[in-house]
Amino acid sequence: MLEASPAILTIVDGPIAVIRFNKPAQRNPLSMATLDALENVLIELATEKEIKALIFTGSDEVFASGANIRELAQLDTASALKFSQQGQRVMQRIAEATPLTIAAINGYCMGGALDLALACDIRIASSRAVFAHPGARLGIITGWGGTQRLPQIIGRRCALEFFVTARRYTAGEALQMGLVRSVGDPVLAEARKVAGEITEGGEEPATFT
Numbered sequence: 001m002l003e004a005s006p007a008i009l010t011i012v013d014g015p016i017a018v019i020r021f022n023k024p025a026q027r028n029p030l031s032m033a034t035l036d037a038l039e040n041v042l043i044e045l046a047t048e049k050e051i052k053a054l055i056f057t058g059s060d061e062v063f064a065s066g067a068n069i070r071e072l073a074q075l076d077t078a079s080a081l082k083f084s085q086q087g088q089r090v091m092q093r094i095a096e097a098t099p100l101t102i103a104a105i106n107g108y109c110m111g112g113a114l115d116l117a118l119a120c121d122i123r124i125a126s127s128r129a130v131f132a133h134p135g136a137r138l139g140i141i142t143g144w145g146g147t148q149r150l151p152q153i154i155g156r157r158c159a160l161e162f163f164v165t166a167r168r169y170t171a172g173e174a175l176q177m178g179l180v181r182s183v184g185d186p187v188l189a190e191a192r193k194v195a196g197e198i199t200e201g202g203e204e205p206a207t208f209t
Helices: 032-045 069-073 077-095 112-119 148-155 158-166 170-175 189-201
Strands: 008-013 016-021 053-057 062-064 100-105 108-110 123-124 130-132
Touching: 008 032, 016 032, 016 062, 016 189, 032 077, 032 100, 053 189, 062 112, 077 112, 077 170, 100 112, 100 189, 108 112, 123 170, 123 189, 148 189
Parallel strands: 016 053, 053 100, 062 108, 100 123, 108 130
Antiparallel strands: 008 016
């Protein structure tokens, strides 16, 4: 186990590292502190050559809930720019990671958390997973790469509906539109299975993005 932060728990089990968002009482927000911790974990794991897969998951009924809106409201122009760039940098680290990256989406996956899932090679959902980009209801829009990655994965028309309606989508709907590779419970076990099949069998992960 790597050194834990209050927001993230990281467990390395052989060739697989599980990164768990671990503040369910606050709905696992991707706050500035959480992004800092996540970036440090990704940098540290990048030095572990034996790791073949990174699995991101949440706790209780929440995968993650994106940026902390109360925290955003307190930012000035300079700090808001820094936060946006920080999020972009972390998502790009995930997208460019050498190990296979899998989002094991165990519950609510909202806003910036969806951006994180989109940066992964593969997304697997629990039957209880719920997806949304609620920014339109708040008068904001994601700045962490979701507006570019979502159309590439599910198509421009579906992505536009995702963003402008801010509606919530079930795991079944996400599977139908191609947002997730599969739906299964328990989702972390499903993700571990897929990670093993691909990393041991040499299957090409880009097939599932």
